[in-house]
Amino acid sequence: MKKAYGLIVALLLLAPVALNSARAQDTLRAAAVVNDDVISVLDLSLRTRLAIASIGAKDSPEIRQRLTPQVLRALIDERLQLQEAKRLSLEPTEQEVEEAFAAIAQGNNMSPEQFTEVLRQNNVLPTAVKDQARAELAWRGVVERRIRRQITISNEQIGAEIERLKGQDGQLQYRIAELFLSVDNPGDEARVSENIARLADEIRKGTPFQAVAKQFSQSSTASVGGDLGWVTLDQIDPAVARAVQGLQKNGLAGPIRGTAGYYIVGLIDQRTFRLGEQLIDTRAIALPVRPGTSAEVIEQRMAQLAAIQPRIESCTNLQTLAKEAGEDAVVRDTGRQRPQDLPPDVARAIEGVAVGQASAPFRRADALIIAVVCGRDSSGIDRKRVEERLVQEQIELRARRYLRDLRRSADLDIRI
Structure with missing residues (x-):
């Protein structure tokens, strides 16, 4: 409780708005409880403000209402990732978190002090950014320990993939941007469908696809703004493939219900692949x-x-x-x-x-x-690159399943 109270005091210093005791108590109210770990209304509010600033949108009650459900989902995932890292003794150090914060600041061409001031001007505490970085570092450590080290690609797998690639000669390739939200349980269907519809609406209103994907996508491509690179239709979800075929360059499709969840996709470009070029x-x-x-x-x-x-x-x-x-x-x-x-x-x-x-x-x-x-x-086929791509595909698939299993086994109570 002392930590939460400190956050409230800091927020009062940042935003000179008189809050009565009832409103202050509301910020302490639990938005969700994840295995006895509380996500407060204040946590959710600060992260929603950060998300709005990150995608370059104008803050308003309407956009907060649209983005809050997906922000809460992201916070729940982060708590699960942090809890798993703690269980495995893989928690990042405070120095690593501070270094990550400094890197984010530098990425915005600011010193950490300047970045902190910009956050304050937007009524966002630096802890919102640091908590997000902490979860990312923690999950990276979990994936490296529990997944990456366990993956071995056989010569047979590489050979089969090379033969598949040879069969692409003369086929169309598509460069696709994706935003993905998973559906782990039938009970999540309506909520995830509503969340991704809100995100699609934001993109169609002019919010950059890359910014929204970086903030909300659950695919590994989130770190590069959803850019999936050059693929053929047989490499992607069949429902997505059908949608992509109907797109013009720079077109957008979605939400699309795929095998594991919902997608929004954009067609960046397309080309014909030729071996020997x-x-x-x-x-x-x-x-x-x-x-x-x-x-x-x-x-x-x-x-x-x-x-x-x-x-x-x-x-x-x-x-x-x-x-x-x-x-x-x-x-x-x-x-x-x-x-x-x-x-x-x-x-x-x-x-x-x-x-x-x-x-x-x-x-x-x-x-x-x-x-x-x-x-x-x-344009021959590089065996080493084939192996690296197969490894990365396995990492993404297993990491997604790992997080899905953590969600399914969690004691989760959403209260808003």
Whole structure:
């Protein structure tokens, strides 16, 4: 109770609004109880404000009402993930949480102190961001310990996948963005259906798909804004495949009831896959740029990228070098693509760049980027990449089942 009371005092300091004792007591009221762990109305309110700010929407009673159910679901999942990490003695340290908070701040081109002040101006306590980071770190540790180390892909599995890929010659491939919410029990059907309908409504009203997917999607693609990459129709849920076939470029479909839950999907692009075509394998080191960032800060960050560019000699050490450019730097695997499928700015940047070398830094609206050429070859099938993708698919599938089982076995009491 002391911790919750401290949060209320802090919130009163942030928002100079006179609250009577009845309203203050309401913030202590449980929105849900997860295995005796209370999620308060205050927790839910703060996280909803954070979600609204994260997707760039304007705060209003209407949008809070639409987003609150899915925010509560996310909070419940986070409590389950934290409880499992605690059971396995895999809880992140406070230093790791603070480092994650600092990385998020840097990703918004701010110091932790500046980021904290921006949160306060939006009546969001920094603990809302730190709690979210804590849960993500905890679950990452659980997945690594309980899932990743247990996965082995056999030569037979790799061979079968290679044969399947060979059969794609001449087929259409689709680059898809997805937002996924699972349905773990029949009793969840109506609630999940309503939640994803609200999210689809937000996207159709103009909220960026990428922002909503990052905040709410339960797929592993959430970290990249829902970008599933290039796939053929036989690689995705049949109901999603039927919907994608009816889409034009940049079109949106959903909610779609799939085998394991509901989807919203967008078609980014499509192409015909040809074995033997010239392909360029690229990676990108990206530093995010927040809207309104000053020219001075952008210049400083461009200099950080420029400093590591001459030291790039292959694609094996990009993660280490990226962190030298900034804690918020992200290495994006853009994969092997035909030259004509590359984004125009990437194609221009890597013109004349040798394999293992990097382009000069260039700017997009939302990021500063160095493009790295990892290879130039024909569109044969890379056995190592096939194995890596099969491993990742298994991790996602097993992690989803793991969390589903935690939900099913939980003593859950939703009170709002």
